[in-house]
Amino acid sequence: MEQLAISRNMLFAQENRKDAYKILDGSARTKWVGGLTPEFMDINFDTMVHLQQVELETQKNSYCIFSVYTSADGENFSLCCKQTDEKNKTGVYSLSCDALCCKVRVYVQYDSVSPRARIRNLRLFGVWSAVLTKANITVR
């Protein structure tokens, strides 16, 4: 499992698209702020990956409800994992996954300290599936 490299042109946010890249810089001081929750952010790999872990960083001492959906065809999304409204001291959520996909959708349903969707950092872990193509993979 490796951290999957994400570039800014892979990102598509529902709102405030120009700031979406801020989820990639690793800094806890910068963040993407979207519209009022719920809001989504898509990460389009344009090739298949085996997604194994999602790490999302928001605000400390708060709670964030979000879900992660994955798509093998770029249009139809299946539920991969989700986070309920449990308070989190560190603001970092790490969820295990097991999905073959070319697109990941992070759906921020609620943030207890902000009316707007906010992501400080997003890290996706897994394996690039260089030998697989969209056509011959059946996604769970």
Next chain:
Amino acid sequence: MTAKDTIDELHALVSRVLGEDQKDRFSFELTADAEESFTLCDDGDRVHIAANSGVNCACGLGYYLKNYCSVHVSQVGCNTKMPKTLPKIGTPLRVTTPYRTRYSYNYCALSYTMAFWGEEEWQKELDLLALQGVNVILDITALEEVWRRFLCKLGYTNDEARAFITGPAYYAWFNMANIYGTGGPVPMQYFIDRTVLARRNHLFMRKMGMQPVLQGYSGMVPTDVKDYVPDASIILQGLWNGMDRPAMLRSNTDCYRRLAKLFYDSQKEVFGDPTVYFATDPFHEGGKAGAMNLSTVGKTIMQTLLDSYPDAVWILQSWGENPSRALVEGIAPWKEHVLILDLYAEKRPHWETFLGREFLSTPWLYCMLNNFGGRMGLHGHLRTIATEIARASGVARCMRGIGVTPEATLSNPIIFDLFFETIWTTTGKVEPVDLKPWLRRYAERRYGSCSDTLYEAMLLLNDTVYNPELNEKGEGAPESVINTRPALQIKSASSWGNSIIAYDKKKFEHAVELFAKDMEKYLSYEGYRFDLLDLLKQVLANTAQEYHCNLAAAYDAKDVIAFRKWADKFRAIAAYTDTLLAAEKTFTLGNWVNKAKARAAGYDDFSKMLFEFNARALITTWGGSRQAADDGGLRDYSNKQWAGLTKDLYAARWARWLKDRTDELEGRHPASPDWFRMENRWTWQTDEYSDVPTQPDLRQAANTVLTAFSVDTAAN
């Protein structure tokens, strides 16, 4: 469209409403009559109906069914038992109306009631509208596809356009330029499915001579439009009830004219030219016009509309302070291309007082609003409808028709049944309706017959829940205290609602007793069952209000024993309310949520989740945002008396509050609940709710309500 298409559709309508075996009992003829009218005459064993359009023929059919066959058709309960031999007309009967426009809907109804309707629900509704003679129908189905194409023409990608468009429950407010993006994005297939549905509905309307009201363009654009259209000059609109609003283009610019044309081009691509009617309300509910002269705004909107649709009629809502004098003055040169909806005329009529008389002599419609947010109490202004439309007809020079503009339907069917018949006449003059005989006839049609006891009940309902003099406070029906966020002092469940019951609760209960007295005679009629349960739920809501007063008094007196007693009673009445509501499909949460699920059945997991969230959020937190729910005041705007919702959310809220207050009286210090968190959690759940009505013994249910939960029990 040929005459045969119309007549075939009329026969199909008869089959759908009355049954396949009835369709040959009627013959139809399209005439060149210049008047809005229909003529009924005998044709051997059949009845012949002649009129100048399909919808007027259908209205003639509705008239005959009502007045000769004692048939009743409504959204909530029909009696379509036809006599073996059709009653004779005798001398041919010609019925006319001076009004060419009979209009339906408020934008909000298309979300609060119809958000998840498919072909079956829409066909039933269109049939009913046709039988009532409605010929102009606000229709936002697939407008989202128009907006998607329009945005793509501006340079937005398909994904960007879809990110701006709301989810399926929120299209009303999106099209009124109040919000964007909320509850979206929907899958591409939904755009296609809705376009197919819209075209199907338009085809029916075209066959019948009805017209949809499509969207007028008044400048809505995304806030980032300048990234795509550099010469766009916009006014940011800030918030609408805590929700982000889209921006508005300045209409006094070339860019505005260019974009208006692109919008109308997109609309023509999707729908063709099915209508002359277009609705838009610039700067609706607090929108900001900046320094723009509203006369210029009005003039530009009108000119751009006429550039694309030379025969267009612009429909505006008279609501709050809109439309402004300046805007109406700006469109004055095109008055015959304007229709103003006097939106809440049954209670707060504007036509006699607003902008002088009759909106500066602009054509207008007398409209009945009655319902706000789909809130469900018994409520209406029957006497006003029976008399005021006739009075307006006698004195108004610019009145062009009537319309219904409720924010939701599926409640108080009696007022809709009366409303559209008020303008049809056999004397050439619109006359007031004599309500007493009308109420007896209504009961006979809806319940199969009407005993003196049942008639007395109807008169008492007219004197209580449908009495305009006792329904003057607040907007819409009084709300059930069970549906409110718990508190010691309660004004209403929703921010703009009320829970004032000005009529005598005991008198109303007596009406319900009389209504229920001979129930065995009427229970085979679905309208009777619906109304009986509707009345019983109102008794429960009325008594719950009294229990709550007792709870608050006991708490203030620090009387823990009394508080516990009334808390037990309150929990019991909330629980029984849920049980009772489950007996009527329309009163179940499942009937709403399952439609949302059905619409999303062929879509992906994300869309399935999204559609269910749309359905659950709209009736609770409204949009999933604390800012909109609490600061914006939208929470519980669309609270419902529905089984499932009552038990799992409302009663659960009260259970928590009752426990906390009891703890306080016993010296403990409970933490304050986070109500929004509780409500928001519920909106994301996906548990199943049944829409199959239970089959309780209704005699026993009525006895329980009228004894165990009578308002008298609050005196003990």
